[in-house]
Amino acid sequence: MPSSTGGKYDKILKASIDVISEKGLDKSSVSDIVKKAGIAQGTFYLYFPSKNDLIPAIADNLITITLDGVRERIQGKENFWDILEVVIDETLKITDAHKDIIVLVYSGLSINHSMEKWELLYRPYYDWLEDIINKAIQNNEIISNINVKWTSRTIINLVENAAERYYIGREQDDTLEVFKDEVFKFLRRSLFRT
Amino acid sequence: MPSSTGGKYDKILKASIDVISEKGLDKSSVSDIVKKAGIAQGTFYLYFPSKNDLIPAIADNLITITLDGVRERIQGKENFWDILEVVIDETLKITDAHKDIIVLVYSGLSINHSMEKWELLYRPYYDWLEDIINKAIQNNEIISNINVKWTSRTIINLVENAAERYYIGREQDDTLEVFKDEVFKFLRRSLFRT
Amino acid sequence: MPSSTGGKYDKILKASIDVISEKGLDKSSVSDIVKKAGIAQGTFYLYFPSKNDLIPAIADNLITITLDGVRERIQGKENFWDILEVVIDETLKITDAHKDIIVLVYSGLSINHSMEKWELLYRPYYDWLEDIINKAIQNNEIISNINVKWTSRTIINLVENAAERYYIGREQDDTLEVFKDEVFKFLRRSLFRT
Amino acid sequence: MPSSTGGKYDKILKASIDVISEKGLDKSSVSDIVKKAGIAQGTFYLYFPSKNDLIPAIADNLITITLDGVRERIQGKENFWDILEVVIDETLKITDAHKDIIVLVYSGLSINHSMEKWELLYRPYYDWLEDIINKAIQNNEIISNINVKWTSRTIINLVENAAERYYIGREQDDTLEVFKDEVFKFLRRSLFRT
DNA sequence: AATGAATGAGCTTTCATTCAT
DNA sequence: AATGAATGAAAGCTCATTCAT
Numbered sequence: 001m002p003s004s005t006g007g008k009y010d011k012i013l014k015a016s017i018d019v020i021s022e023k024g025l026d027k028s029s030v031s032d033i034v035k036k037a038g039i040a041q042g043t044f045y046l047y048f049p050s051k052n053d054l055i056p057a058i059a060d061n062l063i064t065i066t067l068d069g070v071r072e073r074i075q076g077k078e079n080f081w082d083i084l085e086v087v088i089d090e091t092l093k094i095t096d097a098h099k100d101i102i103v104l105v106y107s108g109l110s111i112n113h114s115m116e117k118w119e120l121l122y123r124p125y126y127d128w129l130e131d132i133i134n135k136a137i138q139n140n141e142i143i144s145n146i147n148v149k150w151t152s153r154t155i156i157n158l159v160e161n162a163a164e165r166y167y168i169g170r171e172q173d174d175t176l177e178v179f180k181d182e183v184f185k186f187l188r189r190s191l192f193r194t
Numbered sequence: 195m196p197s198s199t200g201g202k203y204d205k206i207l208k209a210s211i212d213v214i215s216e217k218g219l220d221k222s223s224v225s226d227i228v229k230k231a232g233i234a235q236g237t238f239y240l241y242f243p244s245k246n247d248l249i250p251a252i253a254d255n256l257i258t259i260t261l262d263g264v265r266e267r268i269q270g271k272e273n274f275w276d277i278l279e280v281v282i283d284e285t286l287k288i289t290d291a292h293k294d295i296i297v298l299v300y301s302g303l304s305i306n307h308s309m310e311k312w313e314l315l316y317r318p319y320y321d322w323l324e325d326i327i328n329k330a331i332q333n334n335e336i337i338s339n340i341n342v343k344w345t346s347r348t349i350i351n352l353v354e355n356a357a358e359r360y361y362i363g364r365e366q367d368d369t370l371e372v373f374k375d376e377v378f379k380f381l382r383r384s385l386f387r388t
Numbered sequence: 389m390p391s392s393t394g395g396k397y398d399k400i401l402k403a404s405i406d407v408i409s410e411k412g413l414d415k416s417s418v419s420d421i422v423k424k425a426g427i428a429q430g431t432f433y434l435y436f437p438s439k440n441d442l443i444p445a446i447a448d449n450l451i452t453i454t455l456d457g458v459r460e461r462i463q464g465k466e467n468f469w470d471i472l473e474v475v476i477d478e479t480l481k482i483t484d485a486h487k488d489i490i491v492l493v494y495s496g497l498s499i500n501h502s503m504e505k506w507e508l509l510y511r512p513y514y515d516w517l518e519d520i521i522n523k524a525i526q527n528n529e530i531i532s533n534i535n536v537k538w539t540s541r542t543i544i545n546l547v548e549n550a551a552e553r554y555y556i557g558r559e560q561d562d563t564l565e566v567f568k569d570e571v572f573k574f575l576r577r578s579l580f581r582t
Numbered sequence: 583m584p585s586s587t588g589g590k591y592d593k594i595l596k597a598s599i600d601v602i603s604e605k606g607l608d609k610s611s612v613s614d615i616v617k618k619a620g621i622a623q624g625t626f627y628l629y630f631p632s633k634n635d636l637i638p639a640i641a642d643n644l645i646t647i648t649l650d651g652v653r654e655r656i657q658g659k660e661n662f663w664d665i666l667e668v669v670i671d672e673t674l675k676i677t678d679a680h681k682d683i684i685v686l687v688y689s690g691l692s693i694n695h696s697m698e699k700w701e702l703l704y705r706p707y708y709d710w711l712e713d714i715i716n717k718a719i720q721n722n723e724i725i726s727n728i729n730v731k732w733t734s735r736t737i738i739n740l741v742e743n744a745a746e747r748y749y750i751g752r753e754q755d756d757t758l759e760v761f762k763d764e765v766f767k768f769l770r771r772s773l774f775r776t
Numbered sequence: 777a778a779t780g781a782a783t784g785a786g787c788t789t790t791c792a793t794t795c796a797t
Numbered sequence: 798a799a800t801g802a803a804t805g806a807a808a809g810c811t812c813a814t815t816c817a818t
Contacts (some may be wrong), residue, residue, distance in 0.1 A: 008781095023304055029808060040783045042811080103309075107301030109218055115297075115363045143383075149367065150376050153359060154352065161351045162344075169309045173343065182344050183818065189337075190384035202798095223791060234800040236794080245792065396802095413693055418788065428804045430790080439788065491697075495689030499607055502753045503685075531771075536756065538764050541747060542740065549739045550732075557697045561731065570732050577725075578772035590777095611812055622779040624815080633813060783815080794804075 005130050009047045010167035011037045015062065016054050021100035022076045025055075055108035060121050062105060067125050080136035081188065087129075088159050090185050103168055126152050131179070142191040149190075157182060203241045205231045207255065208246050210246045215294035219249075219302050221330050231260055247379035249302035255317050256299060260288045275382065281323075282353055286370070288359035320346050336385040345385075353377060390527050397435045399425045401449065404442050408469035409488035413443075413496050426500050431447055448509050451492060455513045456481045468524035469576065475517075476571050478565070483551035531581040539579075547571060591629045593619045594682070595643065598636050602680035607637075626651050637690035642703050644687060648676045649707045662718035663770065669711075670741055670765050677745035685750055708734050724773040733773075743764060 015037035019028045030051050034044050048054055069090045074083050104179055109118050129152040136142045164185050165171040174182070213222045224245050228238050242248055242386035263284045268277050289296060303312050323346040330336045334384070356377050359365040397423045403425035418439050420433050436442055457478045462471050483490055497506050516539040524530045550571050553559040562570070597619035601610045612633050616626050632638055656665050677684060691700050711734040718724045743746045744765050747753040756764070 007329075030810085031808075041785090041809095042783055043781080045810070046781070103304040107304045110297040110301045114284070119363060128201065146380075147368070147376050150356075150365070150373075151380075153365070154356065154380065157355045157359075158352055161355065162348065165347060169313060171347070174341070178367065179344075180357075182341050186340075186345075186384055190380050225792085228801095235785070235792095235802090237798080239793070240798070280814055417786080419786095427808085429788095430804055431802080433789070434802070439679075491692040495692045498685040498689045499693075507751060534768075535756070537769075538753070538761075541753070542744065542768065545743045545747075546736065546740055549743065550736065553735060553739075557701060559732070559735070562729070567732075569662055570729050573727075574733075574736065574772055578768055612814085613812070616780095623813095624779055624780090625777080627814070628777070779816105779818080781812105781816100785812100786813080788809100790808085792807100794803100795800105795802100797799080797802105 008037075008039060008043065011039065012047055013054075013057060014045060015118075017058060017098075017101055019096065021098075025104045042045060044071045054118055055105055056121065058101070059109050059118075061100060062094065062102065063121055065069070066090060067128060069094065071128075080141040083132055083186075084155075084187060085180075085184060087155075088090055088180055091159045092163045092166065092180065095160070095167050097166045101163065122156070125156060129156060140193055143193045144189070155187060158187070202231075202233060202237065205233065206238060206241055207248075207251060208347065211252060211295055214252075214298055215292075219223075228340045249299055250311055250315065252295070253299050253303055253312075256288065256292060257315055257319055261285060261322060264287065265322075274326065274333070274335040275378075277326055278381060279348075279374075279378060281349075282374055285353045285376065286357045286360065289354070293361045297358065316350070319350060323350060334387055337387045340385070343364050349381060352381070355362075392473050395430065396425075396427060399427065399444060400432060400435055401442075405446060405486075405489055408492060409415060409486075413492045422438040442445055442510065443493055444505055445491070447493045447506075450482065450490065451509055451513055454478060455516060457482065459516075466527075468520065468527070469572075472543075472575060473568075473572060475543075476568055479547045480551045480554065480568065483548070483555050487555045491552065510544070517544060518522060519527075528581055530582045534579070543575060546575070590619075590621060590625065593621065594626060594629055595636075595639060599640060599683055601771060602640075602686055603680075607686045611650055637687055638699055638703065641687045641700075642681070642690055644676065644680060644684065645703055645707055648672060649710060649763075651676065653710075660721075662714065662721070662723040665714055666737075666769060667762075669737075672763055674740045674745045674762065677742070677749045681749045685746065702719060704738070711738060713721075725775045728773070737769060740769070745772065 012033065015033050016028070019032045023032065029033065030044055032086075033054075048057070070083075070086055073086045073090060075096070077083055097188050109121075117171070119189050126149075131149050133146075133148050133152055137144045137146075137148075162179075166176075166179055172179075210222070213226045213230050217226065224238055225235065226361050227248075228235050231238075258373065264277075264281055267284065271277055271280070275319045297338055303315075320343075324342050327336070327340075327342050327346055329340075331338045346374070354375075360370075366373075392527070400421065406426050407420045411420065415426075421442075422429050425432075458471075458474055461478065461534050463499055465471055465474070471573045497509075514537075515561050521530070521534075521536050523542055525532045525536075528564065550567075554564075554567055560567075594615065597615050598610070601614045601618050605614065612626055613623065615636075616623050619626075630639070652665075652669055655668045655672065657666070659665055691703075708731075712730050714723070715728075715734055719726045719728075719730075726735050744761075748758075748761055754761075
């Protein structure tokens with residue numbers, strides 16, 4: 001829990017991602033990680049209570065950069081369907097960039113931690129999308145007789161799963177553009193207010 | 195993998211599910227499992243090449259009983275929307291019955307095995323739904339300008355994720371009926387041919 | 389907890405005594421012990437639940453051989469003072485033979501285990517001496533207005549401590565014979581019925 | 583070992599006793615102790631060369647307060663039997679007050695240090711009692727044909743062991759008064775000059 | 777004198793797997 | 798086919814000690 005140190009926390013996080021991407025979760029030892037990070041074994045435990053606390057930290061990081069990326073790119077955009085396009089695009093981008101670790105991390109979360117932790121990490125993303133959906137309803141862009149909470153979670157899940165199937169499951173029969181379009185249209189048909 | 199050996203294979207599979215449900219994947223040892231199954235340590239390796247081969251076997255089992263359950267219940271049903279309702283209902287039932295292991299198993303698959311294995315296990319389920327969708331298109335029950343392969347996978351993913359959020363993530367703000375209805379309507383809106 | 393094996397339990401016990409005698413308790417690792425015993429690391433844990441369970445086992449062994457030795461040597465002896473002489477002599481003998489480990493073991497017992505364990509291990513020895521004392525009272529060999537339970541424990545303690553001071557604390561100003569005599573006479577003065 | 587430094591030495595000693603009393607010797611880390619003492623990790627090593635030097639310091643403290651207590655309370659008393667009563671009483675008092683640490687400390691001494699250190703620490707106490715015994719012999723209060731050195735050590739050992747059995751081993755079948763009386767009479771019978 | 781982040785050797789324990797019976 | 802004792806590599810974690818500030 002040291003504070004003003006040479007970014008050791010980030011060093012460990014980064015090394016973890018590298019090592020886990022390469023060797024998988026089970027095969028990655030703390031010893032591997034500290035070696036990569038260039039620190040001593042014991043130092044790891046100054047920043048993380050245990051090896052298991054690595055996974056939520058990585059997940060948090062992943063979710064955070066996704067939401068940050070989306071937020072950045074929708075500057076000025078008001079239209080729900082424009083925002084949805086950004087969400088889809090950004091999710092695909094992040095998934096592509098971290099394809100080697102993304103499933104492992106979500107899996108690791110399920111295995112070692114309660115679902116509550118999962119919900120907690122996703123909460124900011126969910127909340128943000130709920131706001132967007134509510135505004136879209138007010139603007140008559142999407143239908144109104146939906147459960148907003150359920151819908152926000154379903155959209156994020158659907159987009160992430162599709163992205164994982166595309167990049168990780170190699171379900172790449174079509175071009176990226178066609179694939180994105182498929183996701184977008186599926187959601188648009190379900191939510192568009194005529 | 196003999197099946198005429200006093201059902202030891204099934205005994206091991208069942209014991210594995212019990213033990214993993216209770217202790218989680220990481221904490222479950224082969225020793226725990228054989229103790230539960232009432233067999234000797236070495237016997238395990240007569241039926242499974244290694245501990246890692248347990249997870250795909252359990253996953254296969256889970257997917258198989260789901261598809262079998264659905265098939266059984268749609269006897270005589272022709273209408274796509276009736277079938278979709280059965281899929282949703284059966285998925286929720288199975289998820290409820292195996293909530294303690296379902297995430298662990300899917301996670302375990304991701305961690306220790308290539309995504310190819312995952313695709314392979316789901317293939318029969320995917321194929322079956324593709325058939326159903328194609329028939330529905332022919333019968334003008336659903337729209338036709340969709341990617342059938344992508345849609346079958348997306349439907350199954352969406353339904354399973356919703357079920358997991360309901361039973362495992364405890365996203366139970368509404369009754370089961372209302373929840374099912376939400377899933378059904380979301381898909382119907384997206385696919386229904388007016 | 390295997391049963392009919394090549395005396396591995398005893399092998400471990402013996403190796404433990406050797407190693408601990410040489411290096412002390414803290415510095416003795418399970419790794420040292422199994423190396424000395426000529427078995428694999430994991431095998432240790434088939435016979436002892438943990439490293440800590442070694443100490444009570446050694447203590448039990450020490451107490452048992454002492455009591456067995458005494459019992460053997462008093463065959464036919466009826467006189468209390470003859471028996472007491474044997475107790476003193478045998479305690480000195482055992483203390484001499486195991487001087488390098490005896491304190492460590494008793495200390496280890498105190499540190500890692502409740503005093504109840506200690507009492508439990510000594511119980512047979514205490515009980516045996518209580519019987520002897522009671523008979524001596526009946527035979528008018530010793531005074532009768534004593535607390536038998538307290539006295540049995542005090543005698544054993546006193547003799548053992550004296551032995552430890554002689555062999556371990558090197559309080560060897562006198563010959564062994566004179567020393568034994570001192571112990572004997574101290575107790576005799578306190579208990580003899582004139 | 584500075585004594586003019588804000589009493590940090592004593593602070594560490596006191597914190598050590600607290601921590602070791604609560605967690606046992608093995609489980610007590612320097613980290614625990616400095617936290618309790620409210621000082622920095624490194625500061626510990628300004629006052630103690632190593633963790634092992636803690637135990638003799640605590641032992642020394644214990645023996646010193648016992649002897650000081652006895653000396654204080656026998657002011658003016660000349661009679662050997664009165665003094666013996668004080669020794670018994672004070673030993674019981676100290677044992678009661680420090681029951682959680684007393685065995686651990688003596689054990690720690692045995693484990694990490696040579697018996698010589700033990701002898702050295704006890705020397706003042708032993709010497710003091712030898713004087714008392716010699717005077718008692720001159721005053722014809724006790725018998726004279728004894729080994730004074732051996733007897734002084736035996737008395738202290740016997741009293742301390744009895745106290746430990748009473749307070750630590752919970753050998754409390756009788757009241758404290760009866761117990762004290764038992765100890766006193768046992769020694770009196772052995773040493774009293776008729 | 778005081779700090780506390782950093783170190784890294786070293787420990788106990790677990791457990792998948794093997795193999796002689 | 799079945800057994801279960803034996804294996805030994807490997808892992809997570811602790812902690813006494815150091816040292817730059």
